[in-house]
Amino acid sequence: MSGPSYDAIVVGAGPGGSTAATMMSESGLRVLLIDKDSFPRDKVCGDAISGKSMEALEKLGLVDQFETQKALPTWGLTISGPSGDQVEIPFTKDRHRRIPPGIVCQRERFDDILLNRAVRAGVIVIKGSVTKVLRKRDVVIGVATASGSETAHYFAPIVIGADGAYSIVARELGMEQLDDEHYSAGIRAYFSGVTGFNDGNYIEIHFVDESIPGYFWIFPLENGLSNVGVGILSSVIKKNNIRLKVMFQAMVSHPRFIERFSNATQLGPTKGWGLPLGSQPRSMAGNGWMLVGDAASLIDPFTGEGIGNAMISGILAAEWAQKAHEKQDFSAPFLGSYEKNVLELLDDELKISKTMQRLVKRKWLLNAVIRKASRSKEVSETITSMFFDLEARQKMASPWFYVKLLFA
Ligand SMILES: Cc1cc2nc3c(=O)[nH]c(=O)nc-3n(C[C@H](O)[C@H](O)[C@H](O)COP(=O)(O)OP(=O)(O)OC[C@H]3O[C@@H](n4cnc5c(N)ncnc54)[C@H](O)[C@@H]3O)c2cc1C
Known part of the structure; x- marks a missing residue:
């Protein structure tokens, strides 16, 4: 086996992979980034880029590139409950x-900007579908790509798997598909002409009887477009024999929303993809390898957001790759500190979100909270901060919050 060598190889040029590659290259490492697709490419997503991702974008010096002509600034959130209270x-x-x-920014554009940032940082980018992780005994030493009958080998002391929900790197390392309690499925379509948005371009999450414990979303985009979708836990889909496309149509023509879609046109097909949830993160590091983002199963189980955690884990993986090169130690015990670091930063938040995910299964509770929030500034402010502030989310995950709320 022969092929070119690098200091690190990143598989997958989504937000996690491009961020990791950029940061490693800027710290002086020679980095190869491989993606199976030609960019710009579509990625099924709600396209909502939250506060956490904004911090990562600032770190990459990219915030200015997302000013209004590239993305729509969003200033808030509209939530409605099964009873219709909003x-x-x-x-x-x-x-x-x-x-x-x-x-809110279409991923086709968002991911392309991140990939260009990696190229500007000196990352070598190639198109190729990784089919195999190369190993010497139990140590990862590179990857193989295949195109038709052509195979190519690339070598590095560190391979970062950032290849998303169906990660070949994770599978090659022996990790099974997550069980359905820790996996969601979502579908989305783009529309033009949806009406009724708040003038602050609020993103909208609607809990409708049929969607619970998942939700229906309508996110405004630039140029009068919107991203519309529905996502729900895979175990619920299986148990209730749900067909997501049928559910999606039922939401769009639901009496609560039909008026807003009366002059709307769907642009392109309805597309689906998986969401590996952080209620059960995967093993994230071993001899010569690390996983980031969806490949490590880091999507918030309550909000369904994964871009921020992909970028944050990408930044941490880059830091540990650099430290590993300094120490010339690419072993599982050393790179295991990356996993500890990710969990120190995200584990509390993911656990709280798991509790929140269970709470929204109770429709009466959801109705009561949203009704109170629509009438109480204090409750609505707690919900606001929940999206940014761990302490507020912790407060909301406690049963006492609801006891106090219901009897206040
Ligand atoms: C329906 C839906 C709605 C969502 N909405 C939101 C939202 O609004 N906000 C939010 O924050 N998150 C959302 N998410 C989650 C978000 O999309 C992911 O968490 C995020 O894309 C993870 O980034 P990543 O870099 O880990 O992986 P990805 O973005 O999936 O990137 C993986 C990359 O790896 C490449 N790749 C895959 N296999 C190979 C291979 N064998 N060889 C080479 N390259 C390969 C792919 O081409 C891709 O470019 C949503 C997800 C879904 C499914």
């Missing part, structure tokens, strides 16, 4: 700040 929650009191608290 609450509008601003993400911030400061509507004049330069950097918005969140943006």
Whole structure:
């Protein structure tokens, strides 16, 4: 076996992979980034880029590139419950700040900007479908790509698997598909002409009887477009024999939304993809390898957001790759510190979100919270901060929060 060598190889140029590759290259490592697709490419997603991702974008010096012509700033969230009660929650009191608290940006564009950032940082990018992880005994030493009958080998002391929900790197390393309690499925379509958005471009999450414990979303995009979708836990899909496309159509023509879609046109097909949830993260490191983002199963089990955690794990993986090169130690015990680091940062949040995910199964509770929030500033502010602030989310995950709320 022969082929070119690098300091690190990253498989997958989504937000996790491009972020990791950029940071490693900027710390002086020679990095190869391999993706099976030609960019710009579509990725099934809600396209909502939250506060956490905004911080990572700032670290990459990219916030300015996402100013209005590239993405739509979003200033808040509208939530409605099964009873139809609705609450509008601003993400911030400061509507004049330069950097918005969140943006909505089609992934085709978002991921391309991140990949270009990696190229500018000196990362070598090639198109190729990774089919195999190369090993010497139990140590990962590179990857193989295949195209028709052509095979190519690439070598590095560190391979980072950032190849998403159906990660070949994770599978090659012996990790099974997650069980259905820790996996969701979602479908989405783009529309033009949906009406009724809040003037702060609020993203909208609607809990409808048929969607619970998942939700129906309508996210406004630039140029009058919107991203519309539905996502739900895979175990519920199986148990209730749900067909997501049927559910999606039922939502779009639901009496609560039909008026808003009366002059809307669907652009392109309805597409689906999996969401590996952080209620059960995978093993993230071993001899010569690390996993980031969806490959490591880091999607927030309550909100369904995964871009921020992909970028944060990408930043941490890059830091540990650099330390490994400094120490010339690429062993499982050393790279295992990367996993510890990710869990230190995200584990509390993921556990709280898991509790929240269970709570929304109770429709009466969801109705009660949203009804109270629509009438109480204090409750609506707690929900607002829940999206950004771990302490507020912790508060909401406690049964006492609901006891106090219901009897207040
Ligand atoms: C329906 C839906 C809605 C969502 N909505 C949101 C949202 O609004 N906000 C949010 O924050 N998150 C959302 N998510 C989650 C988010 O999309 C993911 O968490 C995020 O894309 C993870 O980034 P990543 O870099 O880990 O992987 P990905 O973005 O999946 O990137 C993986 C890359 O690896 C490449 N690849 C795969 N296999 C190979 C291979 N064998 N060889 C080479 N390359 C390969 C792929 O081409 C791809 O470019 C949603 C997910 C779904 C399914």
